[in-house]
Amino acid sequence: MTKKEFIAKFYEAGEFSSKAEAERKLNTLLETVEDVLVDGDEVNFIGWGKWEVVERAKRKVRNPQTGRKMTVKAKKVVKFKPGKKLSDKISL
Numbered sequence: 001m002t003k004k005e006f007i008a009k010f011y012e013a014g015e016f017s018s019k020a021e022a023e024r025k026l027n028t029l030l031e032t033v034e035d036v037l038v039d040g041d042e043v044n045f046i047g048w049g050k051w052e053v054v055e056r057a058k059r060k061v062r063n064p065q066t067g068r069k070m071t072v073k074a075k076k077v078v079k080f081k082p083g084k085k086l087s088d089k090i091s092l
Contacts (some may be wrong), residue, residue: 037078047085054079 001009011022033043033051042052058074082090 047083
C-alpha cells in the first residue's frame with residue numbers, strides 16, 4: 001500500500017474535513033515518531049506495537065555476485081515489535 005492509498009483509507013476511517021487534513025495529521029504523527037526515535041527513545045503503543053532504535057554490530061558478509069568478503073559497518077536501525085493485539089489480529 002502506498003502512502004497515497006493509506007491516506008485515502010485513513011480519511012475514510014477517520015473524522016477529517018478533507019484528505020489534505022488527513023495527510024497533515026498523518027505526517028504529524030510520523031514526524032513525531034521519527035523525532036522520538038532520533039532522540040534515542042522508544043515509542044510504545046501497548047497492545048499494538050513498539051518501535052525502538054537498536055545498534056547493529058559490525059559484521060563480515062560475502063558479496064553474492066563476486067564472492068568477495070566485506071565488512072559492514074555498525075549502524076543504528078529501527079526495530080518494530082508488534083504487540084499482542086496486533087499479532088492476534090494478523091494471525092486470524
